[in-house]
Amino acid sequence: MLKLPRTVVCLALAFGASAPVAAQTPDPLVDPYRDISTRIIEAALADSAAWNRLAALTDGFGNRLSGSEALERAIDWIVEEMRHDGLDNPHTEPVKVPHWVRGQESAELVSPRKVALPMLGLGGSIATPKQGITAEVLIVDSFDDLKARVAEAKGKIVLFDVPFTDYGATVAYRSRGAVEAARVGAVASLIRSVTPNSIRSPHTGAMNYDSTVSRIPAAALTVEDAMMLHRMQQRGERVVMKLVMQAQTLPDADSRNVMAEVTGREHPEEVVVLGGHIDSWDVGTGAMDDAGGVVAAWEAVRLIKQLGLTPRRTIRAVGWTNEENGLRGGRAYRESRTPEQVAGHILAIESDGGVFRPIGFGAGASDSAVAILQRVITLLQPIGADSLSRPGGGADIGPLMERGVPGLGLNTVGDRYFWYHHSQGDMADKLDPVDVARCVAAMAVMAYVVAELPEPLPKGVPQARE
């Protein structure tokens, strides 16, 4: 999942056409790191090791929903591989996670003609009764439209046929659709999948209930079918569907955050933490979202180790668990540490936008920290990843950022991210080995230099967007 608004960035930007002036001007803070940054970038781009690891992880274990055996087996494999890599302190830390299981599910158009409709239940949804729900469908194009047709909604399945604009705006229907539909007496809530492109492919994701209204089943249809049902309604046809879902929420399950590090030579208690989330939805293999983020961070730390670098402070790669449907991993990472340990985190970096071609980072940090990061990021000019924007951060590092830890989110050219997001299509082939290597380089240079700076990055409450 991706929580922050994403900016689809024109490809042209990725090539760093207009280099910041700082790159040409001597800078006593970052100039000492130019040679080592070049070595890190060259090492990252020397082979396809990161992509190969990403493919091995995602092909080998498949998708990794919280509570699944696949997630725990993947975590076992990662910690063992981290040990083989010779990283310091490879280990896991326990996290209790929600355990939602999809079970059998189906949607069928009953009228005006009978046909199976591809669908995916939304994560957290309740089941339908065993025999399913057969009801007329009311198709609306917004919450306002639903309000306008409130008299028609009772006893119906409400379908929100909302075209994709940007993720933040469109995903509101996935999050809140079931609550708003239940409020007007609907018996189930359907959305048009949150994606700008479809080959009749449903996209899942988290949804919320609310204690003020009854819980009704919630699922995603494809873009194609949402539009088709809408056209049928517009033609005056009575649209009837049968929805069957056996989803269950089981007792919380045991999972783990997984991590390893390069221990700092002067201030081992001061930490630059970087990572992604190792859990995924239960479709595809969660390669973009977010095995790529975990692997990029992990490979960044492995490269630093391999190059024989021992920075002033500790650099820790983490695979957080349960980002998608609970955020328990990110919270447990903070809660299992003392306030002093949390305060020892001088920077937190997350990659959860797909390891496509990197263009830079988004920052959630104080002005003084951003001023330094702005100078450090010039070191990424050779790979066109030298754009620092605000705001930034990530869901898993959010709990650290709440305590004033500066946060960075890796920004990439993600124009196809939502084509595959939370769908069967999120598999390793969507990511390019050179782009993945560039992401590793960007994470590694940023982490290494900040861990090596003479003074720690200034703390402070993250700044709002300017």
Added chain:
Amino acid sequence: MLKLPRTVVCLALAFGASAPVAAQTPDPLVDPYRDISTRIIEAALADSAAWNRLAALTDGFGNRLSGSEALERAIDWIVEEMRHDGLDNPHTEPVKVPHWVRGQESAELVSPRKVALPMLGLGGSIATPKQGITAEVLIVDSFDDLKARVAEAKGKIVLFDVPFTDYGATVAYRSRGAVEAARVGAVASLIRSVTPNSIRSPHTGAMNYDSTVSRIPAAALTVEDAMMLHRMQQRGERVVMKLVMQAQTLPDADSRNVMAEVTGREHPEEVVVLGGHIDSWDVGTGAMDDAGGVVAAWEAVRLIKQLGLTPRRTIRAVGWTNEENGLRGGRAYRESRTPEQVAGHILAIESDGGVFRPIGFGAGASDSAVAILQRVITLLQPIGADSLSRPGGGADIGPLMERGVPGLGLNTVGDRYFWYHHSQGDMADKLDPVDVARCVAAMAVMAYVVAELPEPLPKGVPQARE
């Protein structure tokens, strides 16, 4: 299905940036038709009638494989609507068609991990034994690669993981894969779906057997899974799959070509025929392939009628049946006519490349006919559809072209055509109402002017590509 090689045409071409000189030069042959062409174009672009009809047809009847009830109900509806349109001589003509049914089918990866793989059996395939086929998979990237690994193929499922280059080159593996795999002792043949883009969406299509080797089941996996299985093999993992298919070929079924016309005022026995195929594969709703072609031709004739035009010769819109897996409709159209009636066809136009933005026509005709068509097509400059290329034609009009009837195939900006081709994604939303209206205009102007020219278009054996 699309038989001829398709050229993916740069969008820029569609805007007619460089108009042929002929458009600016007086031309006594076509200048008398400029005003009427403008009227036809304006009428076509005045509303979304064509797209609405395409959506009503495809939403209302769904996909239309030969032998299906949906195909025959769609044909009934079309002929009735043609009657309501006030067209001349709306009727159907009987055609016996192959009757292949998919039945239940599934593919499962058994090793190195268990997971269901989305798949589609290929049209014409035999079934597996009832318990399915469980076997090791040999993944190859070409027929040559299969030859090189012939010693490993016996008793295995062969998977051709061939990246999409162009349709003609890649579809060879769909057509001939089962024969080549059986020849080396394989027990089933799988292909990577023939598409340049995938959201783990399988694409079906026709396949062939050959009397020299035994018949083995044939199916398509997704691009993602073909690549994943290939990577597993490259890592030295043993790949084992279970394939279950209940496909059957039933006795030939009854279908029909459907047609109506505007009868010629001087030479009703001379005919410009235009159309597409009304059958489709049994996925999606066959909107691009090829309800759009049928509707564009039909709407072209309806517009001519609506404008009160009665051309010198007859203009006939046809929905041919069974293009996808038999070509029986196109053959029956010719075979049910006397040689004189066939010879009375002065031009045949087909649209089977998706009714995207039209750029012109491809011609399969004599040099002298092409010289005239080159002048006529300048009338389509206002909508950027004035490019005449060679060769051209279409599968359904092939039998007429074999008898020397000049043939034209509508060319469109089809860069996304193979994203959805023969997949669940081929639905009405992929087509734009304005583009569809432009296709109607292009077909209508071309048909009307050729039907109205003082002299019939010269006959001759279609010319090979220059």
